[in-house]
Amino acid sequence: MTDPAPRRCLVLGGSGALGAAIVRALRGEGAAVALTYHTREAEARALASEVGEATVLEADLGRAGPAERVVDEAAEALGGLDVLVHAAAVSRTAAGIAEADALGQPLSAIDATAWDETLAVNARSAFLAVRRFAARADGEHRGDDGDGGGGEVVLVGSIDGLKPLPAPVHYAASKAALAGMTFAFAKELGPRGFRVNLVAPGILEDGISRGLPDELREEYLRHCGLRRLGRLDEVASVVAWFALRNTYATGQVVTLDGALS
Ligand SMILES: NC(=O)c1ccc[n+]([C@@H]2O[C@H](COP(=O)([O-])OP(=O)(O)OC[C@H]3O[C@@H](n4cnc5c(N)ncnc54)[C@H](OP(=O)(O)O)[C@@H]3O)[C@@H](O)[C@H]2O)c1
Numbered sequence: 001m002t003d004p005a006p007r008r009c010l011v012l013g014g015s016g017a018l019g020a021a022i023v024r025a026l027r028g029e030g031a032a033v034a035l036t037y038h039t040r041e042a043e044a045r046a047l048a049s050e051v052g053e054a055t056v057l058e059a060d061l062g063r064a065g066p067a068e069r070v071v072d073e074a075a076e077a078l079g080g081l082d083v084l085v086h087a088a089a090v091s092r093t094a095a096g097i098a099e100a101d102a103l104g105q106p107l108s109a110i111d112a113t114a115w116d117e118t119l120a121v122n123a124r125s126a127f128l129a130v131r132r133f134a135a136r137a138d139g140e141h142r143g144d145d146g147d148g149g150g151g152e153v154v155l156v157g158s159i160d161g162l163k164p165l166p167a168p169v170h171y172a173a174s175k176a177a178l179a180g181m182t183f184a185f186a187k188e189l190g191p192r193g194f195r196v197n198l199v200a201p202g203i204l205e206d207g208i209s210r211g212l213p214d215e216l217r218e219e220y221l222r223h224c225g226l227r228r229l230g231r232l233d234e235v236a237s238v239v240a241w242f243a244l245r246n247t248y249a250t251g252q253v254v255t256l257d258g259a260l261s
Pocket residue numbers: 012013014015016017018019036037038039040041059060061062086087088089090121156157158159200201202203204205206207208209210
């Protein structure tokens with residue numbers, strides 16, 4: 001018996017804290033990986049060296065063209081694409097307002113531009129990338145799990161899109177959009193062999209939530225069953241399970257918030 005060919009995975013936002021953990025988890029299981037960065041090129045290249053081999057691609061996912069182009073570039077570099085992971089996100093504020101200040105006054109810190117930029121990176125780019133992935137994969141996927149083709153999509157959401165929590169409104173809306181997309185994509189693409197799932201973490205030890213005020217973190221811990229923040233590798237291992245082992249779960253939202261109530 002020969003080993004099955006490695007799954008070919010694209011991680012959008014692989015230069016981020018969680019994206020990097022996902023890249024490590026996928027490479028640790030022998031997957032072939034392409035990852036994107038927007039501003040942190042040095043970190044992305046250092047990560048590629050650390051994991052032995054990975055294709056590093058630049059993409060401003062706030063713009064429509066790159067969100068689609070990067071799927072083609074990854075497929076070309078890896079000789080096809082089996083898995084798409086979306087782990088890129090921002091929480092923009094109006095010009096002149098620091099992100100840290102926006103945590104206390106979210107509504108006044110969000111204007112139309114901040115809304116558009118946040119929704120474009122967090123939600124629209126996921127729609128565009130998945131649409132391109134499905135269009136390509138229809139023609140090329142080898143269906144190595146015997147299911148007749150398709151592919152695996154794992155979107156990274158947040159509990160901010162699922163529960164009433166003190167979060168910037170546009171960020172929460174973008175994360176709720178990912179949940180809606182997960183349901184609709186699962187239905188539309190299921191007959192073509194694609195599975196689409198959402199992993200929605202609570203506050204993690206690092207990453208986009210690193211600037212949260214201590215009071216918010218303490219309040220969170222009081223309501224968290226496990227009484228601790230999630231680790232990046234804990235979320236990454238769930239994403240990697242979906243990416244590499246899933247055969248039947250689709251249209252599902254998996255919250256990783258330590259039982260927040
Ligand atoms: N950390 C948490 O506590 C937490 C909790 C719940 C959900 N999440 C979710 O987990 C995912 C990863 O977040 P993280 O914690 O790893 O945050 P992070 O460290 O800030 O990483 C964010 C990623 O998004 C990329 N990105 C931002 N703007 C972009 C743009 N215009 N074009 C392309 N890429 C862009 C960044 O690229 P560059 O750095 O190269 O610019 C980076 O790769 C996000 O979906 C986030 O909402 C995180």
